[in-house]
Amino acid sequence: QKEVEQNSGPLSVPEGAIASLNCTYSDRGSQSFFWYRQYSGKSPELIMFIYSNGDKEDGRFTAQLNKASQYVSLLIRDSQPSDSATYLCAPKSSGDKLTFGTGTRLAVRP
């Protein structure tokens, strides 16, 4: 079992729709969870973090965390073509390292 699992996609949604990106992790000791966006050919950019069970909203982004199920998700409302990128889920493991999933590629159709 991989440490961090994400559907590689591509996840294709029409402009204005909600994009739902999911991530499961194996390390029960993970306390903080980060979502990064990576455009093709660029480095990752931090967009959200969450450390408590439940939802956390920031603009069009909502992160959801369920530690019992070892599941974290990212919702993007009113998706825009500029949101087309690869989204990386990264739990913080013991030792302060981030473990990255392979990412989900999101394509927003105009």
Added chain:
Amino acid sequence: GAVVSQHPSWVICKSGTSVKIECRSLDFQATTMFWYRQFPKQSLMLMATSNEGSKATYEQGVEKDKFLINHASLTLSTLTVTSAHPEDSSFYICSVRRPGQLYEQYFGPGTRLTVT
């Protein structure tokens, strides 16, 4: 604005030569920086953790004598790829960890290395 800078942004070198990549923390003092490598269509792979004033901690399978890391100050870490070979061609990205409880990491823009 940018939190982390990297230099150079791209470099082409001949097989057998060495290449140095610099990573600078612009907004805060970083006792810990990380070096990652990313091959096309693959995820980020942590190579090593760079600690200011001490030796870097390398991940399993990463040759410490080939990838030399120096974290000489609280704002600068360097990665030197020694005796580079074509298989070392990759996208090298550093990150800095913001001090605090959450330990979020901010990435530099990356350095694309091509070894011919």
